[in-house]
Amino acid sequence: MKIYLIKNGLRINYSYKLFFLFVIFFFFQIQTTQAQQVSLSNTRLTLKTAFIEIEKQTEMSVDYNREIIDVNKTVSVSRKEGSLSEIMIALLQGTGCTYVVRENHIVISQAPIAAHQNRKSVAGAIIDEMGDPIIGANIVEKGTTNGTVTDIDGNFTLSVDNNAVLLFSYIGYLPQEIAVTGKNIVNVILQEDTKALEEIVVVGYSTQKKVNLTGSVSTVNFEEISSRPVTDASQILNSASPGLQIMQSSGEPNAESFSYNIRGVGTLNSSGPLILVDGMEQNVSMVNPSDIANVSILKDAASCAIYGNRGANGVILITTKNGTDGKISINYDGTFSYNEPFKIIHTISDYVRYMQLMNESAANLGNSRIFSQSSIDAWEAANADPNGIAASGYPNYVAYPNTDWWKEIYTKQWMQKHTVSIDGKDTRTGYSMSFSFIDNPGVVKKTGYSRYMGRVNLYSDVTSWLRVGTRTWGNVTDRDVSSSGQNDFFNTINTQKMLPCTYPFYEGKYGAPEGPEDDPQSHNPLWDMALVDGHDKYSQLYTDWYAQAKFLKYFTYNFDFYYSDLRREKKTVDTSNGKYSFSKGAYSTGAAAPSTLYTYMYYTRENTSKLNHLINYNQTFGVHDVSAMIGYEEQKYQYRISDMSKRGLTDASINDLDAATTPYWTTGRGTEHAARSMFGRANYAYKQKYLFEFNLRYDGSSRFSPDYRWGTFPSLSAGWRITEEPWFKPIRLFTNLKLRASWGKLGNNAIDNYEWQSVYSAANYSTGQSLTSGIAITAIANTALTWEETAVTNVGLDYGFFNNKLIGNIDVYNKLTTGILYRPDMYMAMGNATAPRENIAEVTNRGVEFELGWRDNIGKDFSYNIKGQFSFNKNFVSKYKGKLERGWNADHTEYSSNIGDVSTGGTTRVIEGRQIDEFYLPNVYKGNGTYFNGDGSVNINGGPVDGMIRNENDMEWLKAMRAAGYSFQPYNSIAKNALWYGEYIYADTNGDKIYGNSYDSEFQGTSGTPKYNFGLYASANWKDFDFSMNWGGAAGFSIYYYDRSRNSSETTYGYAIPDNIANNHYFYDPENPSDPRTNLTSKQPRLVNVSGAQSAANSSLHLEKGDFIKLRNLTLGYTLPWAVSRKFYVEKLRVYASGENLFAITGFSGQDPEMRRNVGYSTMRQYALGINITF
Helix, strand or coil, X not given: CHHHHHHHHHXXXXXXXXXXXXXXXXXXHHHHHHHCEEECCXXXXXXXXXXXXXXXXXXXXXXXXXXXXXXXXXXXXXXXXXXXXXXXXXXXXXXXXXXXXXXXXXXXXXXXXXXXXXXEEEEEEEECCCCCXXXXXXXXXXXXXXXXXXXXXXXXXXXXXCCCEEEEECCCECCEEEECCCCCECCEECCECHHHHCCEEEECCXXXXXXXXXXXXXXXXXXXXXCCCCCCHHHHHCCCCCCEEEEECCCCCCCCCEEEEECCCCCCCCCCCEEEXXXXXXXXXXXXXXXXXXXXXXXXXXXXXXXXXXXCCCEEEEEECCCCCEEEEEEEEEEEEEEEECCCCCECCCHHHHHHHHHHHHHCXXXXXXXXXXXXXXXXXXXXXXXCECCCCCEHHHHCCCCCHHHHHECCEEXXXXXXXXEEECCCEEEEEEEEEEEECCCECCCCEEEEEXXXXXXXXXXXXXXXXXXXXXXXEEECCCCCCCHHHHHCHHHHCECCCECCEECCEEECECCCCCCCCCECHHHHHCCEEEEEEEEEEEEEEEEEEEECCCEEEEEEEEEEEEEEEEEEEECCCCEEECCCCEEEECCCCHHHCEEEEEEEEEEEEEEEEEEEEEEEECCEEEEEEEEEEXXXXXXXXXXXXXXXXXXXXXXXXXXXXXXXXXXXXXXXXXEEEEEEEXXXXXXXXXXXEEEEEEEEECCCCHHHXXXXXXXXXXXXXXXXXXXXXXXXXXXXXXXXXXXXXXXXXXXXXXXXXXXXXXXXXXXXXXXXXXXXXXXXXXXXXXXXXXXXXXXXXXXXXXXXXXXXXXEEEEEEEEEEEECCCCCHHHCCCECCCEEEEEEEEEEEEEEEEEEEXXXXXXXXXXXXXXXXXXEEEEECCCCXXXXXXXXXXXXXXXXXXXXXXXCEEECCCCCCXXXXXXXXXXXXXXXXXXXXXXXXXXXXXXXXXXXHHHHHHHHHHHHCCCEECCCCCECCCCECCCCECECCCCCCCEECCHHHEEECCCCCCCCEEEEEEEEEEECCEEEEEEEEEEECCEEECCCCCCCCCECCCCCCCEHHHHHCCCECCCCCCCCCCCECCCCCCCCECCCCCHHHCCCHHHEEECCEEEEEEEEEEEECCHHHHHHHCCCEEEEEEEEEEEEEEECCCCCCHHHCCCCCCCCEEEEEEEEEEEC
């Protein structure tokens, strides 16, 4: 028994020890959990967002009952980082709730009511440093969730423990802790927290606090607008920033042709800005929009000078996403988009109507009809029975077609895009990876592409002083090949010379023209599209390997090695298809023999390597902040091309080069250029109030001769934070007010690589009776070529009101580019060699930019944001080849003009004192309609009001003018086949009695470049719903719009007639005034079957305003409540519907004013459904 008791006792002692150890372990686990560090994304956020972030970082679930806590409530905490215990207490302050940790659960429950005998009531007021009450400030009893907020007068009352410590906090102010032992009244003065008002902005080779910027920099946060169904980031940037103008000239997939200008066109050469993606120069179209975190637009010399040789036209810095704190986050973003053409300019599809109009256009000139009545009757009979069978055995609608060709060319297609990304960061390593697939078929057959995109951003802190990493991304694009995949397809006869009498495609056969009296060479665009087949593959790789080392406490060294490799392989082969006449039941054009077919191979490769070394220094001496940076950069670019073709395939299905018999051409060439740069920056701030910055870059470019290769580009800027002045503190309306000013000089070397040297090419020489091959100079050298230089002066004001609910900025600038590299006209006596470029021109841009935004909440469930931007830019050539001089001699016997000597161009010209490429055209005559003077003499100003000869009075005036010695160009005679009813006349600007000659051309005060750009972004959130819209537009520019088969009143045999002209054009027959076709009010001239009609002359008649405003995007989204989505192990699930490029408000009658062209591949309207899932 004793032994048993001892053993039993030992067993009991062991049990106690095990139980004790278990308690200690459990307590230790709780303490370890409570001490775990967590980090919030912001100091102001909803409880729901905070709980999700805590779950990601702790791998514990936060459990709560919505009946006792409102997780959609927005709370303000005094700190973003701390232990789990500190953060949870801060979040639950004022909610009446507390929490407890149980295993891997954080359980939130209602706080118990404390005994009243140990409590008291504390009252007081909270004011700011100027004595103004702070409304809505938080007061919380430390260590509890007991709290309240101040009223409209800043007062509060709270029941607390006798020995409590109160926490006082408010967004934008430093928190305070005050013990209330022995106190019943506590008044608090909160001091402003400037850190809470600062934003980090990416600038050249670095980042800066936005509040400390002295240059003009705009930012675009992509994460706020990432739910748009776009494949090109340019669509999102469009209208998103003041001073940034983006115009899309085509909707063709992979060739959208976005043009970028920052603060106008500053040169006569390439005016596009430098675009850097994570430090590497790259086309924006090759960046996955889903990978972009933010974009900085550098606009003035202070911000751009650090980029020297490429900064003259502005700089765009794109930063991709990087690893974020917390556990691994896996995201999926999927979009399905239904795409259709934005606008189509239709041509007439009723062939009977077409024949009648062609006959009308011939009769208007006094000519015989083009189409016989029997042809018209035959088509009308077939139209009456479209499903009847023609003599050929085909249905009437096939044998006697009425084809709407634009419905055949354009289609409506589904596009899809999928992106999977993985982000995370642990103690030392951060990573962000993504993979995307895009299938964009386009809206024209065989013009689409499929693209695979991948990206890896990875870094690791090897030690506390050394970080290494890489940013690597690339894509592979497989593009369809056809003759329709080019804008020229729409501009040439392919879509002009197409008639409704051709059936597109039936039973495997392409249709031929069926009209017996029509042009047999008119086109079948579907047959044209199928002329070639093949593939077009792009592969692109970009990589940056970098290291950052910290040394000597205040210094860091950065090393980057960038490399890009772009390859393209294109293979095309002719196809063999005939054209079939369904009315005759036979081929009108047979298939081409294989021996006549061509096969073609095309290879290109581009390589860019860049090396960067940077040393940064940052130190604070009391109220003095000093920083400096020096750097070295070298870059080399290489391009190579091989191009070959052979003719004569033995078998049309075998199309490799080896399968062809006869070499047709073989070409190959390469080019390269290099640059080397040293640069530096110095910053100084006194009391964070007076800010100064100096930049200097010394650039060398191989595009200039050794004697002119180097350029120096400095900039100076300063800022004054007025709100930091003690005397300004009483003005509480302002949260931020900063005045900026800068000046600097930038460079541009945007010319070909060898223009300072003479260039030789192959040439033929005549030797006796034969030609001998050789080489000849084809471009004349100019070894004195050097940099274009752009000097920019900028004054700006940044402002924020009402605790930064209302923020904005305004900038005024003057940009002068001198020594512009331009190739002037050369006299023919110099031979046929290309004239050398010279530093001869100057261009000035002056403008103003304005941005204003408001962000606020209404109640706890509704928040909204509105931001608008506007910019104006005046552009003109300030120096070129001399001033325009024109006028009469002293005797008024001779009129002369030097327009040909001092300008370059035709209907648009480059000349001093005018916009670049301003329109130069004769004006349409404008009269007052009085016709004759009181004495019966003709009144030269009394003609037709709008310049068109519309009625008998107009014709009588015209004849009287001719009789008085006046003439009218281009036709000087009055006749049906010359100047007649329904034609326009032009103004006599110089008063030589000749209306509409070359001396009458005038500068129109407008060009194809907009003067005004504007945009509006608005978003709202209500509970789990979100809504956003983007508007954008441009104004102050014009489009010369006149083209055969588009909007021309000239008809041509075998060419289409546009719908808008067919349905509304002038008609009057003086021999039959009651003709039912009579239309005296149309602005469109009469139909004439001739090329070069009176009204077709180049004039302001065809110049239309391009002003427009577009609804670029409209999105409605819904986020599944977290309590529901977490049941499926999903952190966030959002679905949305979105529309892109929905409509435009414009007076332009053409396709899309943003395209700024007569016709082309239409931009797309998109309707999308999407889903975002985060695990």
